[in-house]
Amino acid sequence: MCGIVGYVGSRQATPILMNGLSVLEYRGYDSAGICVQNGRLTTIRAEGKLVELEKKVKRFESHGTCGIAHTRWATHGVPEERNAHPHRDCTGSIALVHNGIIENYQELKADLMSTGHLFSSDTDSEVLAHMIEERMKNEMPLLQAVEDTLAHVRGTYGLVVVSKDVPQTLIAARMGSPLVIGVGEDEHYIASDPSALIAYTKDVIYLDDGEIAVVTSEGVHLNGSPSALTGSRQSKIDWDVEETTKGGHPHFMLKEIMEQPKVIEDSLRGRMDLIHGRCILGGLEGIQDRLAQIDRIVIVGCGSAYYAGLVGEYLIEEIAGIPVEVELASEFRYRKPLISERTAVLAISQSGETADTLEAIREAKRKHALTLGLVNTVGSSIARETDAGVYNHAGPEVGVASTKAFVSQLTTLTLIAIYLGQLRGVHERTHALLAGLAELPKQVQEILDHREQILEAVTSLGSTEHCLFLGRKFHAPIAYEGALKLKEVSYVHAEGYTSGEMKHGPIALIDKSFPSIVLCPKDSMFEKTWSNIEELKARGGMIIAITTDRESVGSLVDACIEIPQTLEELQPILSVIPTQLLAYEMAVARSLDPDKPRNLAKSVTVE
Numbered sequence: 001m002c003g004i005v006g007y008v009g010s011r012q013a014t015p016i017l018m019n020g021l022s023v024l025e026y027r028g029y030d031s032a033g034i035c036v037q038n039g040r041l042t043t044i045r046a047e048g049k050l051v052e053l054e055k056k057v058k059r060f061e062s063h064g065t066c067g068i069a070h071t072r073w074a075t076h077g078v079p080e081e082r083n084a085h086p087h088r089d090c091t092g093s094i095a096l097v098h099n100g101i102i103e104n105y106q107e108l109k110a111d112l113m114s115t116g117h118l119f120s121s122d123t124d125s126e127v128l129a130h131m132i133e134e135r136m137k138n139e140m141p142l143l144q145a146v147e148d149t150l151a152h153v154r155g156t157y158g159l160v161v162v163s164k165d166v167p168q169t170l171i172a173a174r175m176g177s178p179l180v181i182g183v184g185e186d187e188h189y190i191a192s193d194p195s196a197l198i199a200y201t202k203d204v205i206y207l208d209d210g211e212i213a214v215v216t217s218e219g220v221h222l223n224g225s226p227s228a229l230t231g232s233r234q235s236k237i238d239w240d241v242e243e244t245t246k247g248g249h250p251h252f253m254l255k256e257i258m259e260q261p262k263v264i265e266d267s268l269r270g271r272m273d274l275i276h277g278r279c280i281l282g283g284l285e286g287i288q289d290r291l292a293q294i295d296r297i298v299i300v301g302c303g304s305a306y307y308a309g310l311v312g313e314y315l316i317e318e319i320a321g322i323p324v325e326v327e328l329a330s331e332f333r334y335r336k337p338l339i340s341e342r343t344a345v346l347a348i349s350q351s352g353e354t355a356d357t358l359e360a361i362r363e364a365k366r367k368h369a370l371t372l373g374l375v376n377t378v379g380s381s382i383a384r385e386t387d388a389g390v391y392n393h394a395g396p397e398v399g400v401a402s403t404k405a406f407v408s409q410l411t412t413l414t415l416i417a418i419y420l421g422q423l424r425g426v427h428e429r430t431h432a433l434l435a436g437l438a439e440l441p442k443q444v445q446e447i448l449d450h451r452e453q454i455l456e457a458v459t460s461l462g463s464t465e466h467c468l469f470l471g472r473k474f475h476a477p478i479a480y481e482g483a484l485k486l487k488e489v490s491y492v493h494a495e496g497y498t499s500g501e502m503k504h505g506p507i508a509l510i511d512k513s514f515p516s517i518v519l520c521p522k523d524s525m526f527e528k529t530w531s532n533i534e535e536l537k538a539r540g541g542m543i544i545a546i547t548t549d550r551e552s553v554g555s556l557v558d559a560c561i562e563i564p565q566t567l568e569e570l571q572p573i574l575s576v577i578p579t580q581l582l583a584y585e586m587a588v589a590r591s592l593d594p595d596k597p598r599n600l601a602k603s604v605t606v607e
């Protein structure tokens with residue numbers, strides 16, 4: 001949600017800032033801006049996608065070796081240039097970029113206006129610039145002015161401030177919205193996401209909540225400390241710059257779908273002992289004793305991560321025999337969940353920064369539950385705040401819609417289920433499941449090699465504006481996920497239902513203009529799902545089947561997408577792939593950009 005970049009060193013800042021913004025554009029793309037310090041502050045902002053800012057940057061001079069930049073996803077104020085960051089104070093002496101929300105901005109703004117401050121935007125962020133200005137007017141040094149300002153705000157922030165009067169210095173502060181500092185040779189970078197820095201350095205320092213850093217070319221000083229931060233806080237990014245480019249594909253979403261065979265391999269690497277039928281999860285080794293004691297697991301997540309959790313519920317209950325509940329993190333955090341020391345709360349999150357999921361984990365900690373993370377982004381807040389966890393190792397996901405992250409979440413959840421079974425002496429399915437997992441990359445590749453099936457399905461759907469996704473048992477969550485994917489990138493209204501529920505209401509929608517996409521692999525639910533297909537057909541409904549058995553199903557349906565057969569527990573990992581491709585192709589067929597769906601941003605760090 002919104003992207004921040006900062007640079008201080010000896011090179012020209014503008015190209016570095018613009019390059020960082022282009023990497024982060026997927027985080028927000030309704031407006032963007034930069035501010036470069038050079039005796040004064042030069043600020044250039046533009047409404048719309050980054051290319052609009054690029055055009056302006058070419059027209060105006062912005063020399064200087066210290067600066068900040070931002071790409072915005074609107075929360076307060078319409079997406080117009082005046083609401084774009086960087087925001088400034090009345091005199092143009094202070095500029096800042098801010099991610100997050102200042103909850104008490106209205107009262108702060110009213111106070112500032114009553115003392116003569118003039119505001120030029122509708123944003124909550126602008127109050128921070130005026131508050132800092134007010135304090136500096138009273139001779140407070142910049143750092144103290146930022147500290148004192150933040151002591152008076154309620155809400156969340158990832159904030160970077162620059163002042164025309166303090167050369168070659170950036171102040172960075174974090175509370176609930178991530179910031180990372182990149183360490184170079186006599187230069188430093190700041191970003192809301194390490195992907196914006198990786199082209200320059202892999203050495204990074206993640207700021208913690210409540211920390212304020214003074215960043216100069218020489219060093220990083222924390223919370224007013226006279227000594228610079230040392231190596232102990234530094235970590236290394238473990239992926240490469242190539243992973244943040246499209247690699248020859250027209251869109252990140254397609255690239256990320258196509259790389260799923262490798263993603264599954266990466267999630268499995270080093271974690272399966274096929275000879276002894278064991279699963280090795282280093283991230284859980286240290287808490288084995290406590291894990292063996294738990295009597296219940298609550299999985300929390302949002303959106304696709306929540307749907308992955310629903311598959312996880314089936315997996316863990318069937319494989320390890322532990323009761324599981326899955327809850328939307330945004331609900332969990334606001335009720336009084338009945339959890340104890342013997343409950344493990346597992347947060348699933350690609351970004352590791354989703355505000356609701358992070359708060360759910362904090363609530364679980366307050367209740368003394370064991371907190372676990374299934375997280376993709378190394379060093380993210382959820383990864384750091386949970387007691388233990390497992391990374392899904394999908395690499396950076398740039399496309400706004402979760403694809404490879406979802407598939408790697410399912411893969412890793414299967415490993416977690418096997419591991420939990422192992423701790424309880426349950427081994428019956430382990431050999432078969434590990435062997436099945438090892439086959440998945442090849443099987444996913446087979447689906448990707450037959451993409452033409454998807455194009456036929458897209459043609460059958462034509463210009464439809466509505467459809468149902470249906471599935472049962474392991475495939476109910478895949479129906480929800482398929483519907484979410486289609487609606488978010490192609491704007492076709494889609495609903496996911498478990499097929500058993502169809503007769504309790506949704507079937508009323510069915511006629512020849514209302515298509516259904518039915519997940520019907522040959523599994524324990526096949527006959528039941530087959531009956532549902534007959535019911536749909538009897539009402540004239542158009543049906544696209546995603547199945548492992550074209551021969552049985554093909555004659556009754558309008559289009560058929562065939563996928564390889566695997567074990568029932570693993571089948572969702574294969575059957576979700578055609579739903580991703582379908583959403584992608586529908587978006588492209590409608591001339592939409594699947595990487596930048598309207599009103600959405602990649603990482604939701606606000607409520």
Ligand code: F6R
Nearest residue numbers: 303304305349350351354401402
């Ligand atoms: C859908 C999608 C979202 C995310 C959700 C959680 O395609 O990407 O629904 O799954 O916002 O995000 P993370 O996993 O980062 O917590």
